[in-house]
Amino acid sequence: DVKVTQSSRYLVKRTGEKVFLECVQDMDHENMFWYRQDPGLGLRLIYFSYDVKMKEKGDIPEGYSVSREKKERFSLILESASTNQTSMYLCATSDQGLAGETQYFGPGTRLLVL
């Protein structure tokens, strides 16, 4: 079974703080993704990575950056947290393939920015 873990289930931060969200997977998957989930908006892709040290912007990368120094770990960084970044953050992984690979999700981190 694929296991995707996220460093925190709940996080409370203040406006302007730098926030790190960590995601670790144990299945040697090439692809890793960060989404945020907001009511009425579904899941929106922030960034993804298809290899170590590689990153690609998703639909809403503004205010975020990512780091992938090791294959199993993908970090999402909020450089200066703002209240509109209060959300549920979900990490996902998938194996490299031609198309149509199922993504496996972690449990999510619910972030509150005050």
Next chain:
Amino acid sequence: DQQVKQNSPSLSVQEGRISILNCDYTNSMFDYFLWYKKYPAEGPTFLISISSIKDKNEDGRFTVFLNKSAKHLSLHIVPSQPGDSAVYFCAASAVGGANNLFFGTGTRLTVIP
């Protein structure tokens, strides 16, 4: 612009009856479709998928139907059980699309005992 749409934010069904969740898409390049189920405070879990070369895929109580000409897919759950109460997301990907998934906004299913 939302390429995958779930126009019903919620659905209530009696236990034992059929639940039908609908999803529409706009991008004709999508060739793989998935349904995910999400409980509160948990990440989405994969439920069932279908490739564009098929029009139906079945797994136990869950069946997904794909109508390519209408750019429409649906998830049928028969019989519905209270444990099926969750938010259901449909998602789609395109060949050569770097494995990106495009998600709908979700439908909250409530199965009433």
